[in-house]
Amino acid sequence: MTRKRRRLLVLAIAMGLLGGATALVLAAFQDSLVFFYSPSDLQAKGAPGERSFRLGGLVEEKSVVRAGEGRVTFRITDGVHAVPVAYSGILPDLFREGQGVVTEGRMRPDGVFLAREVLAKHDETYMPREVADALRKTGHWKEGEKR
Amino acid sequence: MALHRFANPARFLRFSAVALPWFSVAAVACIAAGLVLGLVVSPADYQQGETVRIMYVHVPAAWMALMVYTVMAGGSVSALVWKHPLGDLVARAAAPIGAGFTLICLVTGALWGKPMWGAWWVWDARLTSVLVLFFLYLGYMALQNAFDDPTRGEKAAALLAIVGFVNVPIIKWSVDWWNTLHQPASVARLAGPSIHASMLVPLLLMGAGFTFYFAAVLLLRVRAEIAARRIRALRLVAMEG
Numbered sequence: 001m002t003r004k005r006r007r008l009l010v011l012a013i014a015m016g017l018l019g020g021a022t023a024l025v026l027a028a029f030q031d032s033l034v035f036f037y038s039p040s041d042l043q044a045k046g047a048p049g050e051r052s053f054r055l056g057g058l059v060e061e062k063s064v065v066r067a068g069e070g071r072v073t074f075r076i077t078d079g080v081h082a083v084p085v086a087y088s089g090i091l092p093d094l095f096r097e098g099q100g101v102v103t104e105g106r107m108r109p110d111g112v113f114l115a116r117e118v119l120a121k122h123d124e125t126y127m128p129r130e131v132a133d134a135l136r137k138t139g140h141w142k143e144g145e146k147r
Numbered sequence: 148m149a150l151h152r153f154a155n156p157a158r159f160l161r162f163s164a165v166a167l168p169w170f171s172v173a174a175v176a177c178i179a180a181g182l183v184l185g186l187v188v189s190p191a192d193y194q195q196g197e198t199v200r201i202m203y204v205h206v207p208a209a210w211m212a213l214m215v216y217t218v219m220a221g222g223s224v225s226a227l228v229w230k231h232p233l234g235d236l237v238a239r240a241a242a243p244i245g246a247g248f249t250l251i252c253l254v255t256g257a258l259w260g261k262p263m264w265g266a267w268w269v270w271d272a273r274l275t276s277v278l279v280l281f282f283l284y285l286g287y288m289a290l291q292n293a294f295d296d297p298t299r300g301e302k303a304a305a306l307l308a309i310v311g312f313v314n315v316p317i318i319k320w321s322v323d324w325w326n327t328l329h330q331p332a333s334v335a336r337l338a339g340p341s342i343h344a345s346m347l348v349p350l351l352l353m354g355a356g357f358t359f360y361f362a363a364v365l366l367l368r369v370r371a372e373i374a375a376r377r378i379r380a381l382r383l384v385a386m387e388g
Contacts, residue, residue, distance in 0.1 A: 011224065123330055126342040129190070
């Protein structure tokens with residue numbers, strides 16, 4: 001074996017091991033690497049007590065109730081489970097029903113998620129307003145998506 | 148292998164002298180057309196409004212951040228394994244360009260995040276891994292110049308560049324592997340682009356322009372480095388003679 005071949009082999013093995021180790025570490029820390037939990041995750045694992053965490057999903061249609069003075073309640077859903085959320089403060093521009101959001105806060109004993117912060121999550125679809133309107137009119141809106 | 152031919156510095160100098168003006172003209176043309184189409188002609192987004200125009204700089208800069216790092220790691224492998232004379236030169240020349248693109252990506256992303264998400268910065272997997280990429284670029288440049296003996300510095304930095312490459316697939320697929328606030332890919336996805344053509348064309352033009360820009364600056368920097376090494380070698384000869 002030439003020295004070049006040996007160097008290549010050593011490098012390839014080292015990179016393979018490093019890649020494997022990284023994959024194992026990432027898999028082990030899966031829970032802390034997710035930015036938010038979905039309502040289904042919450043249902044499955046339970047709320048982490050008094051500790052603050054992030055809850056994400058879609059704002060359920062017709063669930064937003066504005067109580068004045070910036071207080072608002074709504075429900076976050078992932079299509080299977082839904083969690084009621086209470087928040088008081090300024091909402092981001094993209095916040096609306098059917099839109100993805102990520103909220104940070106903690107679970108109240110009565111099962112309402114008390115949000116300290118609400119972030120809007122934008123999806124990967126980009127189009128002009130006229131196209132969006134035309135799609136809605138012809139009923140092809142969000143065609144082929146699970147929602 | 149065709150690439151071996153360019154590993155010879157004399158051949159590289161001849162090739163780059165021809166290619167440099169073409170790459171420069173292509174970069175200026177693509178970026179100018181992309182900016183006009185993106186900032187003036189293309190429509191506002193149905194949800195983001197005018198803020199969508201940040202994308203025409205942010206997304207190509209992010210692509211380049213990953214592409215330049217891949218070039219840097221490739222150059223480092225060829226320098227360590229095959230001792231190509233140009234491997235280290237290419238990697239060294241690419242690093243500041245890649246760091247620049249990464250910084251543009253981070254800054255424009257923050258400017259977009261504040262109005263759209265409601266936060267300049269969040270510690271989700273995509274944003275954090277791109278920040279790590281930025282630090283890898285900085286670490287690579289620092290390590291290269293940290294030794295009195297330049298060849299030792301180059302070797303250590305090349306190892307760092309190769310080890311750091313594990314971060315590149317993590318950045319690319321972070322949005323698919325974990326829940327992130329950052330949206331998933333819109334262009335390079337199995338179901339085809341989810342961007343309307345009127346927005347995709349300026350985006351791709353900007354991507355092509357940034358790529359030509361990178362190629363031109365890379366050639367220029369490698370040529371400068373070759374010239375600097377020649378001067379150093381000549382000085383050594385003169386001192387001895």
